[in-house]
Amino acid sequence: xxxxxxAYSSMRDLMTIVPGYSTMLENSVNAILSSVx
Numbered sequence: 001x002x003x004x005x006x007a008y009s010s011m012r013d014l015m016t017i018v019p020g021y022s023t024m025l026e027n028s029v030n031a032i033l034s035s036v037x
Contacts, residue, residue: 004036 011025 004032007032 008029011029014025
């Protein structure tokens with residue numbers, strides 16, 4: 001879970017920098033979390 005949390009935090013930072021990619025990154029995070037859970 002640490003790796004997933006770190007990746008999630010990094011993606012959140014990217015979302016702040018590049019709002020246009022927020023949806024794509026969010027979908028990726030949701031897919032990863034679904035796989036882990």
